[in-house]
Amino acid sequence: MLMRALTVDSIAVQRHRATILECVKDSVASIQRRALELINLLMNVNNVKPLAKELIEYLELSEQDFTGDLTAKIYSIVEKFAPEKIWYIDQMLKVLSEAGNYVKDDVWHVLIVVISNAPDLHGYTVRALYRALHTSSEQETIERVAIWCIGEYADLLVNDNGMLELEEPITVTESDAVDVFETAVKHHSSDVTTKAMALIALLKISSRFPSCSENANS
Template sequence: MTNCCILGVLFTAVCLITEMCEKSPDTLHHFRKLVPQLVRILKNLIMAGYSPEHDVSGVSDPFLQVKILRLLRRLGKTDLEASETMNDILAQVATNTDTSKNVGHAILYEIVLTIMGIQSEAGLRVLAVNILGRFLLNNDKNIRYIALNTLLRVVQADYNAVQRHRTTIVDCLKDPDISIRKRAMELSFALINANNIRGMMKELLHFLENCDQEFKADCCSNIVLSAAKYSPNKRWHIDTVLKVLVMAGNFVRGDVVSLLIQLISETKQLHGYIALQMFKALNDDFSQQPMAQVAMWCIGEYGEHMFSNTVEDEEPITVSEEDVVRIVERVLQNNNSTEITKEYAITALMKLSSRFTSTVPRIRQIIEVYGSSTNVELQQRSVEYTNLFSKFDHLR
């Protein structure tokens, strides 16, 4: 029988054993005794000389190598002894495979999956992650995508090894391919911790500002959750979430509005600062509904604190009661404001009526206008608040 026939029979046998092991746990246990033989066959393939019948771009029978690696992955998945037997050959294949051709990348990809799929040594896992790190530098976008996708799957298994490639992963956020950007974004969030939160958040905020619309909602929510989990201090946390509101605009989800309001209410020492920042943001643009809703709540709750509050490292800003009432009125009158935003605004005016002094008549006048609103909720609030002015002023 020729060498070609022998390798063909071997290829068929490996495929058959793999299928049998996937179907039956008993068969899997039975074939674990073949691991030393499979290791020997794989070693012969990478050490053998040139064979024109099976050579593909300088790699000896890559199809058989891939099939053997998949079978080894199946056999070593939950077995420490089998995994130890194949550790050396996996390292040998990983270091001796030519990476200048796609066929070499295919084998290295299977090597990575096998290393991460068995009970391998820590050093071997680092080697596997480093292979994926090299893939990220490849000019082929398909290889970069595969690398990011695989790193996302193994990041929890070897977090520190993946963390070493953080810079390269963040660079992929600027890739022209939308699929690569999406995977890079997901992996970047998986790599955030208390030590790198400032640097990572700077990159992700830049990404949020320039990314495609379909990414903004997910990116916004993940930034808010990461900031809540790893923020170094309250001031940084507040500033970061406010930037998200401004950058993401109407793509901010409702849960982010609720989370931010809760965060602000718990940060007593920054109430004046936050209200002033929201006032400034509204002056620049009040068309973004989530930001307008948070701003209306903040101004309604803490509007009186703005008059004595100054922002560090910024020019002092003078705000009067008239300025505050005027900005709330503009939000109410804006045709782009949603009904929810208007409800926030009219309630904010009512709260301010008990804290402001010189603008109370103006506030009452604005609220009365909405007593004939076609929106039932807005009309009801206006009528009830107007009654507080006229019939229950001592309670207001």
């Protein structure tokens, strides 16, 4: 009924947003999925930030069987309605940090493209990923994106270049950056893709950090 009502009076249905969000948290899978469909229909540029925030916060509590659907829907919403690139990047890092193991490969591939096409945010993003990696290293996709980003922009990470006003200062040495890759290569739970990305990134930064060349060749 709400689906039909939405096509007639979307403003009226918007008033039931809180109820629909609660249905996303329901224990019945069919209700959860129908609520997600409604959320998608309700979403617009004016409400995307609070709605995305609610959905991302629920990721921590969601059942594993539902997490895949929820992450896919959040990604779809963020990609479609993101008001600016920094917000898009922030939301995707939150998703990867909380439920990265449920994210499909094309999602983090697109994130890497977005990051590479946002030069003004390279410093901010590499620092955000470095921080996220230390709190969510069990999530394979956040590790992969962090490895790629540090491999590309390690100099910005080490030198604190491109700092934004909203950032807290962070101290990262060349050795710290190298440790990210070495840990990934040696970690027993890292898969072949992650280890290969780490090796490539290590070779990349060896040319910029001469002191690390020995590590890259060992």
